[in-house]
Amino acid sequence: xxxxxxxxxxxxxxxxxxxxxxxxxxxxxxxxxxxxxxxxxxxxxxxxxxxxxxxxxxxxxxxxxxxxxxxxxxxxxxxxxxxxxxxxxxxxxxxxxxxxxxxxxxxxxxxxxxxxxxxxxxxxxxxxxxxxxxxxxxxxxxxxxxxxxxxxxxxxxxxxxxxxxxxxxxxxxxxxxxxxxxxxxxxxxxxxxxxxxxxxxxxxxxxxxxxxxxxxxxxxxxxxxxxxxxxxxxxxxxxxxxxxxxxxxxxxxxxxxxxxxxxxxxxxxxxxxxxxxxxxxx
Amino acid sequence: xxxxxxxxxxxxxxxxxxxxxxxxxxxxxxxxxxxxxxxxxxxxxxxxxxxxxxxxxxxxxxxxxxxxxxxxxxxxxxxxxxxxxxxxxxxxxxxxxxxxxxxxxxxxxxxxxxxxxxxxxxxxxxxxxxxxxxxxxxxxxxxxxxxxxxxxxxxxxxxxxxxxxxxxxxxxxxxxxxxxxxxxxxxxxxxxxxxxxxxxxxxxxxxxxxxxxxxxxxxxxxxxxxxxxxxxxxxxxxxxxxxxxxxxxxxxxxxxxxxxxxxxxxxxxxxxxxxxxxxxxx
Numbered sequence: 108x109x110x111x112x113x114x115x116x117x118x119x120x121x122x123x124x125x126x127x128x129x130x131x132x133x134x135x136x137x138x139x140x141x142x143x144x145x146x147x148x149x150x151x152x153x154x155x156x157x158x159x160x161x162x163x164x165x166x167x168x169x170x171x172x173x174x175x176x177x178x179x180x181x182x183x184x185x186x187x188x189x190x191x192x193x194x195x196x197x198x199x200x201x202x203x204x205x206x207x208x209x210x211x212x213x214x215x216x217x218x219x220x221x222x223x224x225x226x227x228x229x230x231x232x233x234x235x236x237x238x239x240x241x242x243x244x245x246x247x248x249x250x251x252x253x254x255x256x257x258x259x260x261x262x263x264x265x266x267x268x269x270x271x272x273x274x275x276x277x278x279x280x281x282x283x284x285x286x287x288x289x290x291x292x293x294x295x296x297x298x299x300x301x302x303x304x305x306x307x308x309x310x311x312x313x314x315x316x317x318x319x320x321x322x323x324x325x326x327x328x329x330x331x332x333x334x335x336x337x338x339x340x341x342x343x344x345x346x347x348x349x350x351x352x353x354x355x356x357x358x359x360x361x362x363x364x365x366x367x368x369x370x371x372x373x374x375x376x377x378x379x380x381x382x383x384x385x386x387x388x389x
Numbered sequence: 390x391x392x393x394x395x396x397x398x399x400x401x402x403x404x405x406x407x408x409x410x411x412x413x414x415x416x417x418x419x420x421x422x423x424x425x426x427x428x429x430x431x432x433x434x435x436x437x438x439x440x441x442x443x444x445x446x447x448x449x450x451x452x453x454x455x456x457x458x459x460x461x462x463x464x465x466x467x468x469x470x471x472x473x474x475x476x477x478x479x480x481x482x483x484x485x486x487x488x489x490x491x492x493x494x495x496x497x498x499x500x501x502x503x504x505x506x507x508x509x510x511x512x513x514x515x516x517x518x519x520x521x522x523x524x525x526x527x528x529x530x531x532x533x534x535x536x537x538x539x540x541x542x543x544x545x546x547x548x549x550x551x552x553x554x555x556x557x558x559x560x561x562x563x564x565x566x567x568x569x570x571x572x573x574x575x576x577x578x579x580x581x582x583x584x585x586x587x588x589x590x591x592x593x594x595x596x597x598x599x600x601x602x603x604x605x606x607x608x609x610x611x612x613x614x615x616x617x618x619x620x621x622x623x624x625x626x627x628x629x630x631x632x633x634x635x636x637x638x639x640x641x642x643x644x645x646x647x648x649x650x651x652x653x654x655x656x657x658x659x660x661x662x663x664x665x666x667x668x669x670x671x
Contacts (some may be wrong), residue, residue, distance in 0.1 A: 173653030183629065186468035190602065193496040200496070209501055214475040214482070219491055219499030267630075288630060305634050320472065324603060328636050338649070341639035346647050347465065348549075348570060348601030350640030352587050354610050357623035357633030367620070369439035369628050 172229035184236035191327035224252035237267030241387030266323040274299040283309040289320030292381030455512035466518035473609035495521040506534035523669030548605040556581040565591040569601030574663030616670030
């Protein structure tokens with residue numbers, strides 16, 4: 108088994124490192140991804156994965172993706188992935204919450220017309236996004252539905268601190284997982300293995316996860332490449348013009364100015380240790 | 390007047406260029422942004438803009454941002470900016486559509502509880518996101534509301550092909566604007582000046598715009614730096630973990646494989662010339 112995250116894992120705990128090192132990691136991980144896909148090629152020149160090469164799902168089989176919604180969730184945690192997934196061939200994206208209907212996300216944003224989790228028989232991919240308050244999805248009834256769907260899913264995925272919600276169900280026991288940098292080490296409290304990286308996979312892609320909020324876009328493109336082939340992923344990246352150009356080097360404690368990390372620590376004590384507290388998590 | 394986009398504008402029409410050149414542009418534009426902000430410093434070390442230095446809005450004044458929603462819009466076009474804007478100090482983000490209530494976005498995604506445009510007296514910032522079908526916001530009643538609010542706004546902004554909606558109202562006459570790469574040159578049909586870049590500003594920030602879909606995140610961080618100060622923008626970038634790491638070099642025709650651009654051209658004739666057709670646009 109080769110995890111594309113292995114290249115990143117060596118970065119270890121949260122430390123400050125220059126952009127140049129990060130770029131080396133970036134190219135390394137992309138090359139490994141090519142190998143995982145089975146095309147044996149690197150950046151932009153790999154062929155789609157051979158059908159069934161992972162023993163999971165061939166790119167031409169219909170794909171069902173379920174996004175778990177809940178009150179207190181963060182819009183961008185799933186809006187990035189949903190924008191990618193909706194554009195993939197032969198792929199159906201559904202949204203569900205415990206009671207169905209509208210959910211009220213962080214900042215009072217209303218996301219509408221979700222299905223009821225209990226009405227979903229099964230799904231190929233389950234995605235649990237994160238939020239600013241995890242009290243609702245940590246409730247036993249939510250946890251039971253997420254556990255049921257995750258156990259029968261081919262791919263169990265999460266973005267941001269949605270990984271804590273998933274880990275709390277027990278399905279990430281002994282599995283490597285990403286999470287928002289401020290919460291990543293809390294994964295250990297639920298028996299998962301924290302990996303402070305932007306994309307992580309384990310068990311040859313049965314488990315895939317992304318870091319905080321915007322990492323959902325990078326996560327989704329990697330999931331897309333794995334499940335629908337690299338060409339579909341690249342096409343989607345082109346259509347959503349994902350050619351990022353952040354104005355500052357401030358997107359991770361590794362490169363942000365220390366006073367900014369201190370500001371987060373003040374608001375979310377424990378953040379710089381990856382142990383920030385959040386409602387719903389012990 | 391110094392536009393941070395000037396560094397990018399020299400890139401000219403859509404051509405393929407290597408990542409290294411792009412990185413040079415990236416650092417150049419960030420340095421210029423620092424200068425625009427008035428801190429006289431570069432990446433990560435500028436001080437907040439002095440109050441009123443742009444003659445527009447001081448970082449400590451309350452800020453009202455209005456996001457225009459409509460049936461057929463694209464979720465990520467505004468989900469990126471909204472995730473940034475909601476986290477800024479002293480900033481209120483509102484959502485409105487012509488009739489208020491729910492809007493049905495691209496792919497049937499339901500976005501809820503918008504206000505009625507007619508009920509919004511004025512706003513400091515108006516943001517028009519793009520969509521896959523612009524028929525609705527191109528209707529005269531929508532156009533009249535957008536024009537009214539844009540004319541009285543301090544900052545007139547758009548993301549993706551929302552720039553076409555804004556330009557159709559006439560408020561971008563003679564103004565430089567960004568747009569999704571597949572549609573950017575259609576801006577000229579409405580009297581605006583197409584700039585094939587990820588972030589563009591004109592009139593010292595009265596007009597600011599972003600490229601396609603995911604460009605809304607970069608756009609919003611630059612708007613945040615300009616209106617709330619660089620520290621607030623960097624803090625937000627850290628909280629949403631915006632440290633992008635795309636798996637492929639496929640996010641823009643400048644670097645995507647030609648066969649991918651050809652695929653988009655097949656689905657959206659004229660795309661590679663920046664002249665793709667879209668419902669609602671002549």
